[in-house]
Amino acid sequence: MKQTILGMIEAGEPLLLQAIEAMRQHREAEAAGKPLAEIERLRLLADSLYQAVTYYHPRAIADGSQTLH
Numbered sequence: 001m002k003q004t005i006l007g008m009i010e011a012g013e014p015l016l017l018q019a020i021e022a023m024r025q026h027r028e029a030e031a032a033g034k035p036l037a038e039i040e041r042l043r044l045l046a047d048s049l050y051q052a053v054t055y056y057h058p059r060a061i062a063d064g065s066q067t068l069h
Contacts, residue, residue, distance in 0.1 A: 015056060019049035 026042040 015049065016053050019046065019053045022046035022049050 022042065023046045026039065026046045029039045029042050
């Protein structure tokens, strides 16, 4: 189990990378003029991943021992 702040942040790194990739795909879809349904799907995915990152990191730093249900 990761015990340092850096360790807890590193544990969330894959999630952060997924969020960044989803945002990139959304922007590319807009720029390419993809169908609105596809753009909206990618926007929702990017938003969801971004929210997960912003929810995870402060809690991991505050107290990595707490379990969130």
